[in-house]
Amino acid sequence: MRRTLLLLAGLVLVASLGLGWWWWSHRDFTAEVASRLSEALGRPVTIGRMAIDPRGMIDLYEVTIADVAPFEGTQLLHAEHIDLEVSLSALLDREIVGVVSVQAVELHVTKRDGATNLAGLLPRRGASTGGVAQVHLDVALHDAKLRIEDADRGESLELEGVDVRALLDNRDDAPQAEVALEIDRVSLHGVTLDHVVATARASRDAVALQDLHASLGEHGTLEGDGELFLRGDRSWRFAIALADVDLAGDVRPLVSSLYPPLSASVDATAASGSLGAELTVSATGLHWPRVRESLIGSGVVRLHDVALPAQSLLVDLAALAGRSSDAVHLRRVAIEFTAAQGWITLARVTTDGEQVDVPLTGRVGFDGTLDLRADLMPLVAVFGGGAYRAVARHATSLPVRIEGTLDAPRLAPPRASEIGASLLGGAIRRALEQP
Structure with a gap:
């Protein structure tokens, strides 16, 4: 009899456990999980379907995180599949602690009326928030599509x-929302960056990007930091350093804006060498037409072991001073510049190589317009002067204007009035030097 009672009790226990698991596994927790995630994120969360494994872990399908006022009607995130390694019982008890893996996800960040749809995300847990869930999640988004929209x-x-x-x-x-970003490849204004990584931290006014690193070409690197502004007139600011960038790559058109002697027809100029730079730039807008109107910045660009072919602008310039039209090799070129109001102004340019030092002054427009001057006197002293040999003996300077565009530059020889003024200056100098 006793054995029979024990057997019946065991059967009842097993049946109860089985019934409990059946009830637990068949209960629809989808709405409850969506509710907990909504209160934790401060955004409406909808879940198309949910599956629970025997350990209580969760797979979510067709998940949407909607925006709130004033961004109603749009989505912050849509994911086909989310693997939520969080205990279901803990989640229902408002403890969302664990690891999240998200596949096939679209993330949409919107700025409108000086605010973004990131504001208010992840409400603070404290006495004033009462039932807000405790959140500590390690989130991984794989192969995401990121859309940044400036509706203003x-x-x-x-x-x-x-x-x-x-x-x-x-x-x-x-x-806290600390984010690590990795992008295989991105093209910005004609320059391709590979293996882009950065860490980001969002605040009310900006997204700060730190430890930014990317590859340019085979050996080139980019490092720096920046900010994406969520409020105010400026859209972004970056301070970056470049090293070992190949001039034969897609940076050459940009470098030609800073050092026009690289130009002839930019596409035809097979200039070679490497580049290093320290730049600080900021602007309003995401697309070049608007960026061009607002970009401001400064920096220094250093070119190393630059080989310029015979059709380059520097060779044409040196030919005016008596040099042959052979290719030129420059060991080092340093360009200090500022950028504002649609122009890049050359503050200082120094050149080292083949005894060629061409003092350049003036500016280059963001649209490629050239408004520059170069003094031929240093070249005349080296190469004999060519057509200006006789004049150079008595002049103080021989200013040559560089006009046209980067794609079609042209040299304008010194005007007669400029030569006359230079000769007069030379005569005055010699008179003052005589005892």
Whole structure:
């Protein structure tokens, strides 16, 4: 009898456990999970379908995180599949602690009326928030599509193949959202960056990018930091350093804007060498037409072991001073510049190589317009002067204007009035030097 009772009790226990698991596994927790995630993120979350494994871990399908006022009607995020390695029982008890892996995700960041749809994300957990869930999540977004939209200016930028690693934590008084970004390749204004990585931290006014690193070509590197402004007139600011960038790559048109002697027809000029630079730039807008109107900055660009073919502008310039039209090799070129109001102004240019030092002054327009001057006197002293040999003996300077565009530059020889003024200056100098 006793054995029979024990057997019946065991059967009842097994049946109860089985019934409990059946009830647990068949209960629809989708709405409850969506509710907990909504209160934790401060955004409406909808879940198309959910699956629970025997350990209580969760797979979510067709997940959408919607925006709130004043961004109603748009989505912050849509994902086909989210693997949520969080205990279901803990989640229902408002403890969202674990690891999240997101596949096939679209992330849409919008700026409108000086605010973004990131504001208010991840509400602070504290006495005033009562039932807000505790969040500590290690989030990984794989192969994401990121869309950044500036509705105030009617511009947008899309990046694909983005990997995002983020730590979301609202357990302190100040919520944290530390993000690591990885992008295989991105093209910005004609320059291709590979293997882009950075860490980001969002605040109310800006997204700060730190430890920015990217590859340019085979050996070139880019490092720096920057900010994407969420408020105010400026859209972004970056301070970057470049090293070992190949001039034969897609940076050459940009470098020609800073050092026009690289130009002839830019596409035809097979200049070679490497580049290093330290730059600080900021602007409004995401697309070049608007960026061009607002870009300001400064910096120094250093060119190393530059070989210029016979059709380059510097060779044509040196030919006026009596040099042959052979190719030129420059060991070092340093260009200090400022940029504002649609122009790049050359503050100082120094050249070292083949005894060629061409003092350049003036500016280059963002549209390629050239408004420059070069003094031939240093070249005349080296190469004999050519057609200006006799004049150079008595002049103080021989200013040559560089006009046209980067694609079609042209040299304007010294005007007669300029030569006359230079000869007069030379005569005065000699008179003062005589005892």
